[in-house]
Amino acid sequence: VQTAARPAPPPTPAPAAAPPAAAPAPAPAPAPASTPTQTAALPPPAPPPALPRSALSVVFEAAASDLPESAEATVNDLAQRMRANETLRLQLRSYASGTAETAREARQLSLARALALRERLTAFGIRSTRIDIRALGTGAADGPPDRIDVEFLN
Numbered sequence: 001v002q003t004a005a006r007p008a009p010p011p012t013p014a015p016a017a018a019p020p021a022a023a024p025a026p027a028p029a030p031a032p033a034s035t036p037t038q039t040a041a042l043p044p045p046a047p048p049p050a051l052p053r054s055a056l057s058v059v060f061e062a063a064a065s066d067l068p069e070s071a072e073a074t075v076n077d078l079a080q081r082m083r084a085n086e087t088l089r090l091q092l093r094s095y096a097s098g099t100a101e102t103a104r105e106a107r108q109l110s111l112a113r114a115l116a117l118r119e120r121l122t123a124f125g126i127r128s129t130r131i132d133i134r135a136l137g138t139g140a141a142d143g144p145p146d147r148i149d150v151e152f153l154n
Contacts (some may be wrong), residue, residue, distance in 0.1 A: 056150040057143065060116060062097055063111040064146075067120055071088035075117070079148065089153040091132040092117055097145035098138045107137030113148055 020109070056078065059072040067075065082088050096112035098106030114133040122128050132153070 010022065011105050017068060045124060050150050058113075058148045059108070060096075060113055060146040060148075062146050063109070065109055065116060067116050071117075074150075075120050079121055082126045082130065083124065087154060089130045089132070090121075091151040091153055093134045093136055093149045093151060095136050095140035095145055095147055095149075096138065097140075103113075103138055106133055111135035117148055 038081070045083040056074050058067065058074055078090070082090070092114040094110035094117075096107075096109040096113070103143060114135055118128055118131045118133060121131060138145070143149075
């Protein structure tokens with residue numbers, strides 16, 4: 001008797017490859033580099049105009065020690081400049097007419113004039129330590145003999 005051949009079992013399928021691993025999640029995009037905030041700087045303030053060394057003079061009547069009314073604008077200008085620039089210093093060179101016999105009195109008068117001008121400036125709030133006084137008496141070389149020359153030291 002012939003036995004019927006059995007049909008061959010279907011071939012076993014080859015093991016399926018493991019499913020592909022999930023692709024790694026893309027790395028987060030790097031945060032944009034923080035750009036420093038730029039602030040526009042203001043230009044430095046313009047320097048104050050250069051002042052001539054001997055810019056101003058106050059002329060007095062002979063034998064007078066009080067500031068003349070004609071000096072009011074000069075005094076106001078000086079005070080304004082000194083308030084605007086706290087480092088500004090002045091030298092007051094004061095003269096008075098006289099002779100060899102009256103040199104002592106002339107020097108005292110020139111000192112009184114310079115002190116009057118300094119006192120007037122301090123009334124505007126200017127510190128007296130910013131004002132140097134030189135009472136030179138009859139030592140005026142040129143210009144009116146009864147005057148104060150104002151020299152800006154810086």
